[in-house]
Amino acid sequence: MSPTLRARPPVIVMCAAVIVVLIVGAALLAPWIAPHRESDFFGVVWGPPSAANLLGTDNLGRDMLTRLIYGARNTVGIATLTTAIAFLIGVTSGFVAASVGGWVDTAVSRCVEILLCVPVLISSLMVISVLGNSIPVLIGTIGILESTRVYIIARAVARTVTVREFVSVARLRGEGLAWVICREMLPNALHPLIAEAGLRFSFIFLFIASLSFLGLGIQPPAADWGSMVRENAQAINFGLYAPLYPASAIALLTIGINLLVDRFATSQARPGGHAIEI
Amino acid sequence: MTQVLRIEGLRVQSASGDVLVHDVDLELARGEVLGLIGESGAGKSTIGLAALTYARPGCRIVGGRVLLGGTDLRGLDAAGRRGVRGARVAYVAQSAAAAFNPAMSLLNQVCEGPVRHGLMSRAQARERAVEAFRALDLPDPHRFGERYPHQVSGGQLQRAMAAMAISCQPDVLVLDEPTTALDVTTQIEVLAHLKKLIALYGTAALYISHDLAVVAQIADRIIVLRHGKIVETGPTQAILTSPKTEYARALVAERKAAELGVKTRERDRADTVLTVEDVTVSYGRRDVVRSAQFTIARGEIVAVVGESGSGKTTLAYAICGLVAARAGCISFEGAPLAPHYTRRTREELRRIQLVFQLPDVALNPRHSVGLIVGRPAAFYFGMKGPDLKVRVAELLVSVGLDPSIANRYPGQLSGGQKQRVCIARALAAKPDLIVCDEVTSALDPLVGEEILKLLRRLQEDLAVAYLFITHDLGTVRRVAHRVVVMLDGSIVAQGAVADIFDRPGHPYFARLMASAPQMRPGWLEEVLKGRAGSQGDTSIARSGTGSHLLE
Numbered sequence: 093m094s095p096t097l098r099a100r101p102p103v104i105v106m107c108a109a110v111i112v113v114l115i116v117g118a119a120l121l122a123p124w125i126a127p128h129r130e131s132d133f134f135g136v137v138w139g140p141p142s143a144a145n146l147l148g149t150d151n152l153g154r155d156m157l158t159r160l161i162y163g164a165r166n167t168v169g170i171a172t173l174t175t176a177i178a179f180l181i182g183v184t185s186g187f188v189a190a191s192v193g194g195w196v197d198t199a200v201s202r203c204v205e206i207l208l209c210v211p212v213l214i215s216s217l218m219v220i221s222v223l224g225n226s227i228p229v230l231i232g233t234i235g236i237l238e239s240t241r242v243y244i245i246a247r248a249v250a251r252t253v254t255v256r257e258f259v260s261v262a263r264l265r266g267e268g269l270a271w272v273i274c275r276e277m278l279p280n281a282l283h284p285l286i287a288e289a290g291l292r293f294s295f296i297f298l299f300i301a302s303l304s305f306l307g308l309g310i311q312p313p314a315a316d317w318g319s320m321v322r323e324n325a326q327a328i329n330f331g332l333y334a335p336l337y338p339a340s341a342i343a344l345l346t347i348g349i350n351l352l353v354d355r356f357a358t359s360q361a362r363p364g365g366h367a368i369e370i
Numbered sequence: 371m372t373q374v375l376r377i378e379g380l381r382v383q384s385a386s387g388d389v390l391v392h393d394v395d396l397e398l399a400r401g402e403v404l405g406l407i408g409e410s411g412a413g414k415s416t417i418g419l420a421a422l423t424y425a426r427p428g429c430r431i432v433g434g435r436v437l438l439g440g441t442d443l444r445g446l447d448a449a450g451r452r453g454v455r456g457a458r459v460a461y462v463a464q465s466a467a468a469a470f471n472p473a474m475s476l477l478n479q480v481c482e483g484p485v486r487h488g489l490m491s492r493a494q495a496r497e498r499a500v501e502a503f504r505a506l507d508l509p510d511p512h513r514f515g516e517r518y519p520h521q522v523s524g525g526q527l528q529r530a531m532a533a534m535a536i537s538c539q540p541d542v543l544v545l546d547e548p549t550t551a552l553d554v555t556t557q558i559e560v561l562a563h564l565k566k567l568i569a570l571y572g573t574a575a576l577y578i579s580h581d582l583a584v585v586a587q588i589a590d591r592i593i594v595l596r597h598g599k600i601v602e603t604g605p606t607q608a609i610l611t612s613p614k615t616e617y618a619r620a621l622v623a624e625r626k627a628a629e630l631g632v633k634t635r636e637r638d639r640a641d642t643v644l645t646v647e648d649v650t651v652s653y654g655r656r657d658v659v660r661s662a663q664f665t666i667a668r669g670e671i672v673a674v675v676g677e678s679g680s681g682k683t684t685l686a687y688a689i690c691g692l693v694a695a696r697a698g699c700i701s702f703e704g705a706p707l708a709p710h711y712t713r714r715t716r717e718e719l720r721r722i723q724l725v726f727q728l729p730d731v732a733l734n735p736r737h738s739v740g741l742i743v744g745r746p747a748a749f750y751f752g753m754k755g756p757d758l759k760v761r762v763a764e765l766l767v768s769v770g771l772d773p774s775i776a777n778r779y780p781g782q783l784s785g786g787q788k789q790r791v792c793i794a795r796a797l798a799a800k801p802d803l804i805v806c807d808e809v810t811s812a813l814d815p816l817v818g819e820e821i822l823k824l825l826r827r828l829q830e831d832l833a834v835a836y837l838f839i840t841h842d843l844g845t846v847r848r849v850a851h852r853v854v855v856m857l858d859g860s861i862v863a864q865g866a867v868a869d870i871f872d873r874p875g876h877p878y879f880a881r882l883m884a885s886a887p888q889m890r891p892g893w894l895e896e897v898l899k900g901r902a903g904s905q906g907d908t909s910i911a912r913s914g915t916g917s918h919l920l921e
Contacts, residue, residue, distance in 0.1 A: 257726045258734040264690060264724060265749060265799070266716040279736035 101355060108351035111344050119164040126158040131313040138327050138334050147337055151323045156337055163315040163338065168345070170231060170310070171297035177235030178296070179289060182242025187273045187281075189243075190250035201247070207240045212299065220308055230300070230309065238296055245288050249281045256280070283357055290353025294346045301342055317342050372400050374439060374541045374574045375421060375459075381433035382416050382425060382598075390416050390429060391598045398542060398574045405589030405606065406578045407621070409814035410785075413598035414578045418544040421576060422459050423451050439541065457487040460535035464547040466527040470519040477515025480534045489538055502533035505570060506563045525556035529563055536571055543568070543575040549584060553677040553841065554885040561587055561887075562898055580814060582625045583887035586610055587894040594618045610889055624819045625889055628844025639667040642703070643802055643835050644689065644722075649698035651681070651688045658684045660859045661698070666803065669833035671826075673846040673867075675882070676856035682839045685856070686805045689837065690724045702803075720750050723796035727808040729788035733780040739766070739791055740776030746798040765794040770824060786817035793824065797832075805837045810845060822849050843886045847871065855879045 101109075118125065127146070131154060139149040147156035185204075189197040207215070212234075219233045253259060254277060262276045301318025303309035310316040312323075320338035327334035375398040382391040391413040398404050406414045416429065423443040425431050436443040443454060455461075460483075463469040471479060480502070481495035490498065496515075503511035506529040519527055528548055535543055548564065549557040565588050568575050579585045585592060585606070592609045594602040594617065602609065602618045613619045644666040651659040659681040666672045676682045687693045689700055691711030700707045702721065708714050726732035733742055744762045747753045753761055763773035769790040780788055789809060796804050806825070810818030826849055829836060838850055846853050846867065853870050855863040855878070863876040874880040884897055 257728070257732040260692060261724070261726075261732060261795070262734075264692065264711055264719060265746060266714075266719045267749065275737075276734055280734065 105351055105355045108348040108355075111348035112352060115164050115168060115341070115345050115348070118161045119168045122161050122165045126161045128155045128158045130154075130158060130162045130315060132158070138324075138330070138332050148332075148334065150320070150334060151327070156334065159315040159320060160317070160337060160341055163317045163320055164341070166310050166314055166316040167297060167300060167318070167342075170227065170300055170316075171293055174231050174235045174238065174296045174300070175289060175293045177231065178238035178242050178292060179285075181236065181239035183246045183278075183285065185239075186243045186246025187250045187277060188269070190247045191254050191269065191272060191277065197247075200243075204240045204243050207237065208244075212237045213302075216303070217308065220303075225308055225311065227310070230303070234296060234299060238292060238299075242288065242292060246281075246285065249284050250277060253277045253280050287353055287357045290349050293349055297346065298342070374398050374400050375576075376437040377417070377421065377434065378437070379434035380417065380420055380431065380436070382413070382420060383430050383432045385428035385430075389598060391420070393434070394595075394598075394600055396593060396600075396603075398576065400541070400574055401568075401572045402591070403568060403575045403577055403589045405585035405592040406576060406595060407580065407582060407585050407592055408595035408601075409580060409816065411597075412595040414580075414595055415546050416598075417595075418461070418546050418576055418578050421542060421544050422455050422461060424455070453487065456483045456540070457489065457538045458540050459542045459544065460538065460540040461544045462528075462531050462535045462546060462548050465551050466531040466548075467519065467524065467551075469531060470527065472519050475516055475518055476522070476530050480515060480530065480537050483534065483537045487538060495537065498537060499533060502536060502567075503530075505567060506530075506533055507559075508533075523556075524552055525560055528552060528560050532560075532564055532567055536567060536573065539571060540573060543573050544578070545575055546578045547580070550579065550581070554843075554887070555677065555881060557584070557887070558885045558894070558897060562894060564588065565894070581887065582610070582621055582815075583889045586889045586891050587887065594621065606891055610891070620816060622889070624815050625844075627819070627848060628842075629847075629888055639665075639670065641668040642666070643668050643670075644837070645699075645701045645704075646685075646689065647699045647701070649685070649688060649695045649700060651684050651693055652696045653684075657696075658859050659688065659695075662856075662861055664854050664861065664864055666835050666837060668802070669829065669835055670852065671829060671836045671838055671850045672852045672854060673838040673840055673850035674854045674856060675840055675843060675846055677841060677882075679858075680856040681859040682841075682856050683807055686724070686807050686837060686839050690722055690805055691719075692724075716750070720746075720799045721802045722805065723799050723801040723803070724805045725789075725792050725796050725807065725809050728812050729785060729792050730780070730812075732792050733788055735780050737779070738776065739778050739780070739783070742780075742791060743776070743794045743798055746795060750799055761798070765798055766791075768797065768828070769794045770820075784817075785813050786820065789813060789817075789821055790824065793821075793828070797828065797834075801834060803835045803837065805839070807839045808841070809838075811840070811842065818845075825849060843883060855882070 134145060134149050134153045134155060136149055137151060137153050139145060139153065141148045145155045145157070147160070150156050150159060185200055189200045215237055216233050220229060223229045259272060259276050262272050300309050300316070301321070304316050304318030305322040307319070307322070309318055312319065317338040321335050321342075324334040324338070377394060377396050380391055380394045381389060383389055394413075394417055396404065396417075406417060408414050416426070419425060420431055420436060423431065423436050423446075431444065438454065438458060443451060446454070470476070477496065477499055480499040481492060484490040484495040484498065485492055499515055500511050503514050508514045508526055508529055522530065532548070545564065549560050552560060561584065567573075577585060577589050589606050592604065592606050593600055594609065594615070596617055602613065602615045609618060610622060613622050642665050646662055646664050649659060649662045650657055662685055664672070674682045674685060684693060688695045688709075691707065691709065691714055694709035700709075702718060707718060711719060740762050743765050744753075744758050747761050748758055762776055766773050766775060771787060771790050771794070775783070775787070780791070783791065809825075810821050813821060822845065825836065828834065836849075838845070840846060850867050853864065853867050854861055855870070855876065857878045863870060863874070863879050870879065871883070874883060884900070887893070
């Protein structure tokens with residue numbers, strides 16, 4: 093093993109990892125680590141930081157830190173699930189379309205383009221107003237809408253892999269579509285797809301935050317970072333920090349995820365990636 | 371003769387600390403051509419670039435001196451080096467197609483050097499460029515420069531690159547495999563023009579190549595390199611006739627074998643494996659292969675030769691079903707095959723295996739060698755567990771690899787090893803016919819020679835037939851029983867190797883034979899003299915293609 097390949101990751105990547113681990117940990121352990129309950133009131137609206145309320149209180153006098161911790165649970169959980177759905181649908185259809193080609197490719201691509209024509213916000217507002225805004229509807233709607241973006245990337249990546257000669261070898265052997273896609277193509281397309289997953293996660297996460305900001309996302313009293321920004325936005329007028337806490341949580345997680353993904357992408361992009369395993 | 375370039379104790383290191391070039395010394399006199407020869411990774415290009423005190427990204431020149439007319443270039447600052455590069459030492463890259471900027475006209479790129487270096491005004495530079503185009507026999511020298519790189523042929527582009535290199539009248543030209551990417555008939559012209567250019571301007575040159583025969587035509591002296599060290603150095607004639615070291619002897623012997631060939635006995639052709647009848651393949655409206663017709667007998671090696679664009683690879687793909695033939699019939703042991711592989715049965719697919727030109731892209735980088743070689747055995751014969759392991763080991767041994775390699779990944783293997791893995795994978799299917807598409811052209815000569823020997827041995831042991839696609843007549847002579855010659859999509863000649871080589875029926879094959887470089891110094895002049903007399907001069911034919919591209 094060459095020492096250069098196992099070099100310690102740069103400090104910034106370590107910081108990103110710490111941020112992501114802290115936020116995911118908070119999301120998982122919310123009921124145990126939060127100082128109070130999600131909707132306990134403390135009387136003072138936008139109260140200053142104190143021993144009981146480390147980050148002060150929000151627009152209804154609830155503990156900011158507690159709300160942030162529970163908010164992580166809703167926001168991160170929903171964004172993760174949605175990203176997973178978007179990738180499952182997008183990658184599967186993109187790879188099948190690219191490797192089968194012909195009319196299947198044309199049909200799927202045209203359908204996706206129709207969906208892409210309508211801005212995501214408009215179509216999700218429409219679906220949510222028809223089906224009501226429960227969390228499953230939210231996840232399903234955003235997952236399907238975002239999968240169209242994933243499809244575009246997945247199909248483009250798959251098209252470059254599918255013309256490579258080892259894929260031709262597998263096809264000429266008579267291998268089925270499942271083997272060709274799962275064993276030959278996917279492992280060689282992983283790097284751009286993972287980079288895309290990191291970005292897509294951030295977009296979905298911000299999209300849910302903006303839906304919540306409009307009052308259509310996660311409903312009170314459940315906390316989530318987007319709606320926390322909205323609820324506390326007025327505090328800015330009084331020179332208070334309240335909306336900055338959830339806003340910086342959103343920023344930190346977005347940056348953290350992207351730094352980690354970048355790191356992964358560059359380590360995968362090394363020539364002869366497998367040399368790492370020597 | 372005055373000395374122009376002198377390199378002393380040159381050491382170059384890669385980013386991970388591997389030494390790429392160990393203490394190399396060389397000197398070059400005005401008007402002299404020094405050939406650098408060796409396999410890939412021998413450090414030829416690294417030395418060539420070091421003459422410009424340039425190292426590839428990640429590499430560093432760590433020791434030694436590069437003296438150009440007495441000044442050490444390593445002592446200069448960045449601006450000083452920039453002043454030397456292109457102006458006094460110029461570089462001609464292997465692939466002109468990749469080295470030219472596709473968005474600039476050729477003239478602008480050729481004039482850029484002298485104008486940027488402040489040596490000439492634009493008008494002077496333009497005049498010089500036209501003069502160089504004329505010296506290089508480029509068609510319509512006054513208007514040639516208005517074209518863009520994609521509008522001219524590969525041979526013309528390589529010549530334009532040479533015009534660019536001499537635009538500043540440099541003291542030293544570094545020619546890095548300038549003819550390797552070209553067809554043999556084109557290579558000969560470019561070689562002749564380079565030689566003329568060097569004589570005309572009295573420039574010294576470092577000529578880098580892996581082909582001893584090419585270097586023999588142009589170099590006064592030869593340095594043989596291996597693993598970044600000088601193995602042997604001497605005048606061209608001495609290296610060719612009496613190489614002292616074992617490695618140089620092996621290189622010369624390999625080249626000689628290519629010229630002499632191996633006697634193959636005519637095989638019994640009663641038992642036909644593959645019949646190709648009147649096959650036409652088209653991309654869009656263009657016929658790439660026209661009415662191809664030939665047969666392959668059991669255990670026979672049939673070579674298909676032709677230049678790039680002659681349709682030989684397309685023909686191979688049509689046989690495998692990778693592209694569907696538009697018309698005609700391909701039958702295997704008498705039974706017609708569906709044109710496209712998706713309509714063929716698993717058994718039909720098993721019996722014809724394809725080995726690609728570039729082993730790097732033909733192996734899935736994420737699969738271990740064991741999986742790659744074992745998969746066909748598992749897929750076709752349902753082998754698994756310990757049986758499969760034994761079979762994989764057996765296959766690897768049969769292609770001359772160590773069975774322990776099964777745990778490795780393609781990225782950890784050398785080019786020759788990868789090609790052996792590809793062959794093992796083809797053998798795992800127990801095929802009756804293996805289609806080999808230029809299997810040795812991406813490999814170093816000695817490694818390629820080993821692969822050819824392996825293929826021959828396997829053919830004798832297993833009685834498998836090969837369809838051997840190649841552009842190298844040396845390869846044909848060494849492996850094939852029969853040969854099929856293709857030109858512009860049509861088969862122009864076919865027959866037993868000995869017959870075709872002794873009495874080339876078609877003028878094209880005669881020209882192809884005459885163009886394959888031979889080691890004898892002076893061969894180039896003989897061929898050119900022979901051509902000057904005949905009507906079908908290639909350079910005229912090529913210029914014709916060029917002007918048609920302009921329209």
